[in-house]
Amino acid sequence: MEYSIRNCEITDLPKLIVLCQKHAEFEQADFSSEGKEDGLKNALFGQNPKLFCLVVAAKETIIGYASYTFDFSTWNAASFIYMDCLFLEEEARSYGIGELLIEKLKEIGTQNNCVNLQWQTPQFNERAIKFYNRIGAKGKDKVRFTLNL
Numbered sequence: 001m002e003y004s005i006r007n008c009e010i011t012d013l014p015k016l017i018v019l020c021q022k023h024a025e026f027e028q029a030d031f032s033s034e035g036k037e038d039g040l041k042n043a044l045f046g047q048n049p050k051l052f053c054l055v056v057a058a059k060e061t062i063i064g065y066a067s068y069t070f071d072f073s074t075w076n077a078a079s080f081i082y083m084d085c086l087f088l089e090e091e092a093r094s095y096g097i098g099e100l101l102i103e104k105l106k107e108i109g110t111q112n113n114c115v116n117l118q119w120q121t122p123q124f125n126e127r128a129i130k131f132y133n134r135i136g137a138k139g140k141d142k143v144r145f146t147l148n149l
Contacts, residue, residue: 001058001095005104008053008065010045013037015062016055023087027122054104056088056097064088066101070112081109083119099135120144 008016017036024031043051056064067085072078083105088097102117109117121128129139 001092003056003058003063003092003095003097005054005056005097005100008044008055010041012055012062013040016040016053016065019062019065019087019089020085022089023085026087027125051084052108054101056092056101058092063092064097064101066105068105068108070114073115076115078115079113081105081112081114081117083117086119098131102135 014037017033017040020036021031021033040051043049044053051067051069053065053067055062064087065085066083066087068081068083070079071082073080083102086098086101105117121132123129132139
């Protein structure tokens with residue numbers, strides 16, 4: 001499979017939203033595309049970006065993405081890179097692309113003096129958990145809460 005990994009571009013936003021919806025469906029989460037293009041445009045391409053995104057480009061479209069932010073750990077008294085999403089279309093899986101995305105995020109984190117890379121995945125996503133364990137990641141059992149505002 002021929003592909004490249006690059007930073008998300010404004011023209012990728014419509015397809016990125018489709019991938020976000022597929023990702024949400026996979027994780028059995030609610031999703032509405034309403035307002036997403038403007039929200040992502042502002043977060044990714046505004047004067048002070050809050051979100052960063054790598055995309056996997058193949059032919060004339062994107063087939064995956066990894067989005068991330070920078071945050072601060074009280075316990076470590078240092079910055080860390082947080083991978084908010086990692087998703088690949090079904091046909092893009094099992095080619096080592098996920099591992100390459102993680103490697104790129106590790107490089108970005110190192111360049112930005114981050115102490116670690118953090119993320120989460122649902123407990124039912126056994127395939128992802130096996131992959132994360134295989135690359136040396138350590139899981140922590142926690143329950144994530146959301147309080148709507």
